[in-house]
Amino acid sequence: MIYCKRVYDATSIEDGYRVLIDRLWPRGIKKTDLQCDEWNKAVAPSNELRKWFHQNTDQFEQFITQYRQELNNNESAWQALVEKAKQGHLTLLYSAKDTQHNQAKVLKAFIEEKIQGK
Secondary structure (H helix, E strand, C coil), X not given: CEEEEECCCCCCHHHCEEEECCCCCCCCCCCCCCCCCXXXXXXXXXXXXXXXXXXXXXXXXXXXXXXXXXXXXXXXXXXXXXXXXXXXXXXXXECCCCCCCCHHHHHHHHHHHHHCCC
């Protein structure tokens, strides 16, 4: 099972392996306070794409296409996450305010496809 959670949300026993997937450290949280097993900057959208999406939040479909292309070109960044998800619960942590239109939702779907062999 793969979950997506904001870094500001409470932790849960069901979270399993918790991975921060933002390129930048979330505002207002001390590194010692965030309960996560890993900070995987490499799986986050590139700085260019992140900045573009921040300015073009109404173009989520284009963001999905570009981010998935980046993921396809960087298998080493996400392969371990596929293995973690196969072993148990995986929680993708992100700091975006929008809980429906963010990289965690895209990455979750991407990992689920890889688990299914697509």
